[in-house]
Amino acid sequence: MGSPIEHGGIEFVVAAYVITWVVLGAMLTRLIGAVRRARTEYQQASKGEFRT
Amino acid sequence: MSRNDTTQFGPPRPAPAWLGWGALLFFLFTQVYAVVTSPADAMMGHLQKILYVHVPSAWVTFAAFGVVLVASIHFLWKEDERADLLAAASAEVGAMFCGLTLIQGMLWGRPTWGVWWSWDARLTSTLVLFLIFVGYLALRSFVEDPHRRGQWSAAVGILGAINVPIVWMSVRWWRTLHQIQSDPREVAPVFLRGWLLNVAAFSLIAVWFIWKRYEAARYERAAEHAAQAAALGGNNG
Numbered sequence: 671m672g673s674p675i676e677h678g679g680i681e682f683v684v685a686a687y688v689i690t691w692v693v694l695g696a697m698l699t700r701l702i703g704a705v706r707r708a709r710t711e712y713q714q715a716s717k718g719e720f721r722t
Numbered sequence: 723m724s725r726n727d728t729t730q731f732g733p734p735r736p737a738p739a740w741l742g743w744g745a746l747l748f749f750l751f752t753q754v755y756a757v758v759t760s761p762a763d764a765m766m767g768h769l770q771k772i773l774y775v776h777v778p779s780a781w782v783t784f785a786a787f788g789v790v791l792v793a794s795i796h797f798l799w800k801e802d803e804r805a806d807l808l809a810a811a812s813a814e815v816g817a818m819f820c821g822l823t824l825i826q827g828m829l830w831g832r833p834t835w836g837v838w839w840s841w842d843a844r845l846t847s848t849l850v851l852f853l854i855f856v857g858y859l860a861l862r863s864f865v866e867d868p869h870r871r872g873q874w875s876a877a878v879g880i881l882g883a884i885n886v887p888i889v890w891m892s893v894r895w896w897r898t899l900h901q902i903q904s905d906p907r908e909v910a911p912v913f914l915r916g917w918l919l920n921v922a923a924f925s926l927i928a929v930w931f932i933w934k935r936y937e938a939a940r941y942e943r944a945a946e947h948a949a950q951a952a953a954l955g956g957n958n959g
Contacts, residue, residue: 709733
């Protein structure tokens with residue numbers, strides 16, 4: 671009988687990779703959205719269309 | 723009025739598209755390469771593959787908090803708000819990678835140590851590091867005055883970054899559960915290649931993320947300055 675690691679580790683490996691990709695993807699989406707929002711805000715403010 | 727209150731700067735230089743696409747494609751390549759080419763380890767089996775995301779995440783955490791340290795000192799010294807915004811961008815990205823490191827570590831610890839969490843020196847000091855930078859980000863959201871926000875968060879950022887060498891040395895100072903750092907010279911090349919490639923890929927991703935976060939923060943500040951200038955122009959006219 672092999673060690674529990676050999677036979678029971680794959681799901682932990684998959685979970686580690688999936689969580690990593692999901693978190694990085696969420697962060698990337700958030701950053702792209704933040705840049706777009708801030709750039710639009712800046713462009714509006716530059717034209718004097720700023721919100722009070 | 724402090725010098726910083728009068729700091730005026732225009733829109734930022736956007737992160738180049740080649741950096742983003744390059745980082746993303748390199749990351750995808752290194753992830754697949756490491757998983758496909760590395761055989762099962764004699765002791766850990768396929769669990770060793772978690773180290774291709776765990777070790778790079780930890781490395782990027784330390785590097786990002788190193789940037790916070792340098793940028794915070796620069797802000798306190800020169801009162802350049804751009805340094806404060808860079809520190810904040812690095813802190814946010816670093817905190818995300820620190821959280822990832824903790825989760826990946828728990829996923830590694832459960833099958834190898836038999837527990838999801840242990841109050842081991844390395845785990846505890848990493849959790850403290852994570853909480854300090856979560857506090858740093860919370861502090862920034864509470865303080866409205868940019869200069870005061872910069873000063874207070876720089877102080878917290880420097881204190882937090884001082885914790886990095888403690889986290890690094892914790893496995894040597896307190897021999898508890900977490901193993902000490904592997905010496906790259908003693909790691910088999912078949913494992914080392916994937917490891918180093920992923921450290922490089924995660925570093926590129928982190929640079930890109932920090933740049934994007936800094937870009938957003940610079941646009942936000944530039945918009946505030948433009949709005950103030952427009953309001954002053956309107957009042958004078």
